[in-house]
Structure formats: structure tokens, C-alpha cells
Amino acid sequence: MRHRELSRFLALVVALTTPLVAPLHAQSFSARTATLVWQVDGAESGEPFGDLRDFVLLPNGHVWALDFKDQVIRRFDDAGRSLPTVGRKGSGPGELRNANGLAVAPDGTVWANDPANSRFTIRSGSGAYQRALTVPISGYGYRWGAWFDRSGELVELAIAREAKYRRITQAGAVAGSLEYPACPSGAAPPLVFRAETPGEGATTGSYPFTTGGGVVADRRGHFWCAAARGTRVARLAYGKRDTLARTAIEFPALTVSAAEREETIRQVETRLAKYSTSTFDRSKVPTTRSGIAALFVDLDGRLWVAHTRAESATSSAFTVFDERGAVLFRVTFPARVNSNLPLLARGDDVIVAATDADDVVSLRKYRIR
DSSP: OHHHHHHHHHTOOOOOOOOOOOOGGGOOOOEEEEEEEEEEOSGGGSSOOSSEEEEEEOTTSOEEEEETTTTEEEEEOTTSOEEEEEOOBSSSTTOBSSOOEEEEOTTSOEEEEEGGGTEEEEEOTTSOEEEEEEOOOOOOOSOOOOEEOTTSOEEEEOOSSSOEEEEEOTTSOEEEEEEOOOOTTOOOOOOEEEEEETTTEEEEEEOTTOOOOEEEEOSSSEEEEEOTTOSSOEEEETTOOOEEEEOSSOOOOEEOOHHHHHHHHHHHHHHHTTSSEEOOOGGGSOSEEOSEEEEEEOTTSOEEEEEOOOTTOSOEEEEEEOTTSOEEEEEEESSEEOTTSOOEEETTEEEEEEEOTTOOEEEEEEEEO
């Protein structure tokens, strides 16, 4: 549900006149290499990750990873060594029932979102249970993705009809909201189809190759955003549509091969065959895809733009920008980085979730040289 809501509101477009810039392939980059420091897959603290849903980096360098399947938080020190897990399934103090995200508060405490229990569970940086805050739950998405901004308030996407983020004080009170940003890229919105068997069930989805871009907060009062098929990323102030900065380069659309397009269409049509009606139209599937796979802002305020990669690719490339949109460097990781999970970077150290050839998910710490 959350991803559909995000795509819907990314379609709100503000037309701007901007000077032309050279495409990505025409730019010169300061290329950097990523060297693996450590790698963990959860087995160090019991079973391997069943469903890695979120992870956070604490001020002391420790990493906490939320395993959705077991509803436990697996912890690792700054060298990747396993620490005792915290949390378990349940509704008692410190227990989790449907937790889907973590956030680190300015005081170093870690908040776990637990919508099934209608609360946030808060632990100290040492892992000790501190308290729970009962909050009204507006909906449920795949991953929470909340953050604490410079005011010290928690900001989370309200999974509801309104395009808003809601602000929550550290006492648990709803303190207002932020409008979801409209990205000034001028790109066409993603196409959506629906299939249904009356009285039995229905499904909706975006057409293949029509998604991309994203929205990410820099925690300093701004959003970086790119529409679903945009070629540049814009920086906006919370609640305003003025463009404060744009990335200095474009990320042009990539051509989809005829074979890949046909195979993808076949897969969609196979999934929809069980429904009696469908609005899916194969002629609407484009022959290009967005060059922007996802956006991240690291703990130093830098913007990381993930390049779209082929399904068979075994590496992942990122271009990194400062807060003005100027290029800092480009780096390629020798791994398939999961762009649906966080990228956490501070200085030259970067922590990502990656998938190997056997689809085993692990947390990996790299050092950028």
C-alpha cells in the first residue's frame, strides 16, 4: 500500500524551466572504490535473516537490524561482531508483534514502530527496554522509513488518504504534519493497472519500467525528490515548492531490450490470468526505464543516487552529491545493493544490504577509498 501511495503523489508535477545539462555518460567523475570491511547475514546471532526489513546505525557505530519474520532486533558492534538480540514476538513490554522499522533519536535511543501493538517501543543504545508510547496508527506499509529531524521530532509517512507526513513529539503527541512534496521534474506519472474477479479479489500495480526516482529527507528541513521517470533530482524545503538546488547532471532513461520487455510482459500477464478482468494493456509498456533507481541521504547530508541496473548485474553504482547538487564522486559496490532498504554512510564508511547469487541477504560494511 505504501509504495502505491508514494507513486501516486510523485505524479504531482510542477513544470519548471531549467537550463540543459550534459547527460550522465558525458560527465567526468572522481571514481572511488568500495572495499569490504565486514559482512553478516544474521546467522551469527542465531538463524540467518528471515526478512530483513530495516537497519540503523547508532552513534557508537553499532548496527541494529530488524528481522521482520522473527520480530527480533539483531545487533552488531562496529567490527561486525554479534551482540545479544533484543525483542521477540508478543505484546508484552519490549515485545514486538508487527514491527516494520527503526529510527534513532537524537538522544541515541532506538525507536521501533509496532503498528499491530499501536505503539513505539523505545530502547537505550545498550539494548535495554525503556518505555513504550501508544500512538494512533494511520496505516501500515512495507517499511516504516521514519526519521528524527533537527527539531528532535519524529516524522513518519501517514499511510492514509492524505499526502502527508505526520510529526510526533518524543512524548508521543501528534504535533502536526508536512505535505508530501511534488517533484519539479516534468516527468509523466507512472501508469497503473487493475485486475479483478468480482467477489473474489483484486490487485493493482504499476506498469513495468514506469517507476523510479523517489523522495528522501535530508533531516535538515529539506527533501530531495525525483518523479518516477525524472532525469534529475531536486532539493525542496519542507512544505514549499521552491526548488533550492538540482543535481548538476541528468540520469537519462535507459533502453529496455525487446527480449526483456516481452519476457516482463509475459510474467505480468501470467500473474493476471487468474483474474476475470484486467486493464493491463501490453502496448502501454514503455521501451525505456528510469535511470534513477532510488535516493538516499547519508548521515553527513550527502545525496546518494542509485543507478538503475540490469537484473543480471552483480554490482551497484551510485553518484554522490553535496547539498547544492554538485557531484562529489561516483562509487561502484561489488554487490547487488538492495535499494528498498537503507544506505547508511558516515565519512568513508558505508553500510548497505546486499544479495548474493543465491539470494542470501547480508549486511555489509564498506570503506570508500
